[in-house]
Amino acid sequence: MISRSMILAEARDWIGTPYQHQASAKGAGCDCIGLVRGVWRALYGDEPEAVPGYTPDWAERAGAETLLDAARRNMREVSLGAASPGDVLLFRMDARAPVKHAAILDEDERIIHAYWGRAVVRSRFAPWWRARFAAAFQFPGVDAWPK
Template sequence: MKTADPSLVIAVARSWLGTPYHDQASLRRVGCDCLGLARGVWREVVGPEPFPIPPYSRDWGETGPREVLAQGARRMMPEIAPADAPPGALVLFRMMPRAIAKHVGILTGPDTFLHAYERLGVIEEPLTPAWRRRIAFAFVFPAR
């Protein structure tokens, strides 16, 4: 599968900077959550969303037998090892030990990423060791 140009993914993701946080929304400059940011980047880089996103909980401590977010991403994106994730990759974070991965970001450089964070909206920040060790899955956007 051909993958999207990482510089395009990053430019589109950065165009969401400053978008306010809004749970389960996906409208640039209006509101989005972390998954809504990824969905918006997908629409601009790849095309229409391939399936509707069902409602989801905001609980970062949620546990369970299924990695729902990762399974959904696998349906549409090539998976790569988190250690091999280049700028432009979508990364899924496991925010608490033994919890399922529930937070999404897009790598913008070797040590930076962009995500939507409650109260802060869409921000770009350093991929600190604390963030890096939480990466559980990584995917690359396919080409249009």
């Protein structure tokens, strides 16, 4: 069984990895999707499906819920209020746009995510992010978080 502590330890180990669009290599470069992919590989081995190439404006151009649909195929969706540390959070950068950003919920009201133009960081799950929070997902086979 995968524990939430294992997820958080792996996600935290990516902190400082430089931002690189479409990449997923701990210490070398990743984007927000690459971070989640890398955590998945560390916990489960092979990724559940191939990720097609994508441009920085892929969500706006396609107008499809590509990231949200992929999460629904491979993870268990939980209500927004039930998200626990170790869960994957998805965000809409605009209320009318498809989901485009991913993060992993950490303890102490923090998120771990690849910050565009910078690196993987641990930052506050501040009101700015909460206003864009669209969906939450558990990795497969994850245990409950102590309440």
